[in-house]
Amino acid sequence: MASISRPAAACSAAAALLLLALPAGAAEQITFVSQGGAYQKAQTVAILDPAAKKLGITINQDSVPDAWPLMRSQVAGGKPIWDVVDVATGFCLRGGEQGIVEKLDFSKLPNAAAMPEEYRSPWSVAYEFYSSVLAYGQKRYPDAASAPKTWADFWDVKKFPGRRSLRNHPLATLEAALMADGVAPDKLYPLDVERAFRKLEEIKPHITVWWTSGAQSAQLLNDGEVDMVMAWNGRVSALIKEGAKVAYTYNQGILQSTSLCILKGAPNLATAVRFVNEAVDPVLQANLPLHIDYGPANPKAFDTKVIPAERVGQLPSAPENARRQALMSYAFWSSAEGEAAEKRWLSFVQK
Amino acid sequence: MLLLASPALLVVLALVVLPVGWFLGLSVYDGGFTLEHYRRIFAEDIYWRSFGLTFRIALVVTVASLLLGYPVAYAAARLQRPWDVLILACVVLPFWTSVLVRTYAWLVLLQRTGVVNQALDRLGLIDEPLALVHNEFGTVVAMVHILLPFMVLPLYSTMKKIPGDLVQAGASLGGSPSHVFLRVFLPLSLPGVVAGLTLVFVLCLGFYITPELLGGGRTIMVSMVVSRNVELYNQWGAASAVAAVLLAGVLAVFFLVGRFVPLDRVLGQK
Numbered sequence A: 001m002a003s004i005s006r007p008a009a010a011c012s013a014a015a016a017l018l019l020l021a022l023p024a025g026a027a028e029q030i031t032f033v034s035q036g037g038a039y040q041k042a043q044t045v046a047i048l049d050p051a052a053k054k055l056g057i058t059i060n061q062d063s064v065p066d067a068w069p070l071m072r073s074q075v076a077g078g079k080p081i082w083d084v085v086d087v088a089t090g091f092c093l094r095g096g097e098q099g100i101v102e103k104l105d106f107s108k109l110p111n112a113a114a115m116p117e118e119y120r121s122p123w124s125v126a127y128e129f130y131s132s133v134l135a136y137g138q139k140r141y142p143d144a145a146s147a148p149k150t151w152a153d154f155w156d157v158k159k160f161p162g163r164r165s166l167r168n169h170p171l172a173t174l175e176a177a178l179m180a181d182g183v184a185p186d187k188l189y190p191l192d193v194e195r196a197f198r199k200l201e202e203i204k205p206h207i208t209v210w211w212t213s214g215a216q217s218a219q220l221l222n223d224g225e226v227d228m229v230m231a232w233n234g235r236v237s238a239l240i241k242e243g244a245k246v247a248y249t250y251n252q253g254i255l256q257s258t259s260l261c262i263l264k265g266a267p268n269l270a271t272a273v274r275f276v277n278e279a280v281d282p283v284l285q286a287n288l289p290l291h292i293d294y295g296p297a298n299p300k301a302f303d304t305k306v307i308p309a310e311r312v313g314q315l316p317s318a319p320e321n322a323r324r325q326a327l328m329s330y331a332f333w334s335s336a337e338g339e340a341a342e343k344r345w346l347s348f349v350q351k
Numbered sequence B: 001m002l003l004l005a006s007p008a009l010l011v012v013l014a015l016v017v018l019p020v021g022w023f024l025g026l027s028v029y030d031g032g033f034t035l036e037h038y039r040r041i042f043a044e045d046i047y048w049r050s051f052g053l054t055f056r057i058a059l060v061v062t063v064a065s066l067l068l069g070y071p072v073a074y075a076a077a078r079l080q081r082p083w084d085v086l087i088l089a090c091v092v093l094p095f096w097t098s099v100l101v102r103t104y105a106w107l108v109l110l111q112r113t114g115v116v117n118q119a120l121d122r123l124g125l126i127d128e129p130l131a132l133v134h135n136e137f138g139t140v141v142a143m144v145h146i147l148l149p150f151m152v153l154p155l156y157s158t159m160k161k162i163p164g165d166l167v168q169a170g171a172s173l174g175g176s177p178s179h180v181f182l183r184v185f186l187p188l189s190l191p192g193v194v195a196g197l198t199l200v201f202v203l204c205l206g207f208y209i210t211p212e213l214l215g216g217g218r219t220i221m222v223s224m225v226v227s228r229n230v231e232l233y234n235q236w237g238a239a240s241a242v243a244a245v246l247l248a249g250v251l252a253v254f255f256l257v258g259r260f261v262p263l264d265r266v267l268g269q270k
Helices: A007-026 A037-055 A068-077 A089-097 A151-155 A173-180 A193-206 A216-225 A233-241 A269-279 A282-291 A299-303 A330-334 A337-351 B002-028 B036-043 B046-076 B085-093 B099-110 B115-122 B135-160 B164-172 B177-205 B209-214 B222-231 B237-258 B261-269
Strands: A031-033 A060-062 A082-090 A124-137 A164-167 A209-212 A228-233 A246-262
Touching: A031 A269, A037 A060, A037 A269, A037 A282, A068 A082, A068 A089, A082 A089, A082 A269, A082 B237, A089 A124, A089 A246, A089 A330, A089 B046, A124 A151, A124 A216, A124 A233, A151 A173, A151 A193, A164 A173, A164 A193, A164 A216, A173 A193, A173 A246, A193 A209, A193 A337, A216 A228, A216 A233, A228 A233, A233 A246, A246 A269, A246 B222, A269 A282, A282 A299, A330 A337, A337 B046, B002 B036, B002 B237, B036 B046, B036 B222, B036 B237, B046 B085, B046 B135, B046 B177, B046 B222, B046 B237, B085 B135, B099 B135, B135 B177, B135 B209, B164 B177, B177 B237, B209 B222, B222 B237
Parallel strands: A031 A060, A031 A082, A164 A209, A164 A228
Antiparallel strands: A082 A246, A124 A228, A124 A246
């Protein structure tokens, strides 16, 4: 064997190292952001790990309770680190209007394209559903027949005496007020804000607390501090699982969603698109309710038979439950009227 | 001399002057120079109401903590061991507990199914539980409890320095106990009173956690307005303007107090 000169040996060694390093650096990856906690843990098991395996990519996770300010500052800075964000649908829409979020090419997202029109927008696709529901304590309303079933019942202080609580925010609260005033769940939008606030003035003296956090709403119900509350279904079913004597109904609930969107100028755009398509795949979507009380966004998930029958009845987006609820229109809340209603809320609560 | 002071000066610059300057700048520069945020504060009544409520609650809490704190400080200053240590321990130990824990403790005590209501119910004094929390009352009670150490400690330190001989001298000259108290002890304790009042009042103005958790969502103090503007509306400029107005209010309070009470003499003693 001819002896190799030192420089040549050094060069080939360096080249070999480079070749070894390259595949690791070139492995596809994305950064995915959600809200953390039990919800993100459930997503990891149900959706993120299977998707990573199937697509052969690495998913780096991040979590923040409120992604919107960071979405804005990252894109404004010019070099976003996040790719895909799971955030309340309203923020995806606002992001689209303000140029912070990429427009989606649905030809590359067949799973998303097959979902109902109302569940997507040019910039986002719905990821999971949760509901704002009427929950009550069974101490005062022991059997379901005599318990409050509609928002009109919530407003009826004579027939259903008891202390009440609503969320200290107009989102979903205005919808409930309109339904209490007789508006049909599918005819809510655009919201008659004037009428909603008038109806809320009626119930205001009877509201014990305007809650500001999900945990607080659950605490109030659990402690018996209030007898009726509008709360998120996941919080109430967690209480029921712990044995608390509370119950809720999906009747006239407000179906809300979080959606996936891709930041403008995301570092791994192509991989992000592949991931989004996989994340709304019916089978992966069907996995989510097995680990947490939120409903899959893709209705085809219910056809996959992955979700056991008794579980289906508990989920907000199950067909029989979705039918009884009002689907929130984030388009309204992102509009000028929606923002005006938000601003009006503070002075409403104060007086 | 300046060199010796420079580490402290740097800290003050970095942690006080720069942030305050930054948010003052934010309040007038929002894309371009604008006084819109200040105009809105003086035009819309929700801000007036918030400021009014905040000052009112601050006044009530300050007076209540003075009335409760003065006897406690007096006892701690005048009693022998071990009583003075015991009293001070009772005041200071809760001080070292997190404010959040103390606020939640008040919730447990005052809520509808809470300890107070249950006790009153068992004693047969009430039929329906009283609404002691989720309103202004609960907020005020908890704030007095949380701010009491800030009243007691300055009072105590001033009272401790009042020579016991003076009180004895007054008594030996024929003064009744109440006369001696009003004419000798009370005037000498005034520096502590002023310090305590100012400290508690200013702290009240910025209080956030307690009205947020115990106010029922209705007791909207200024700090909550600032937080709503940031969280809900993402309007840093508006929030900064509110904070700037609050800062101006606090400075005005100090200025007014300074006019009627010679602060340096009073606080610096002799």
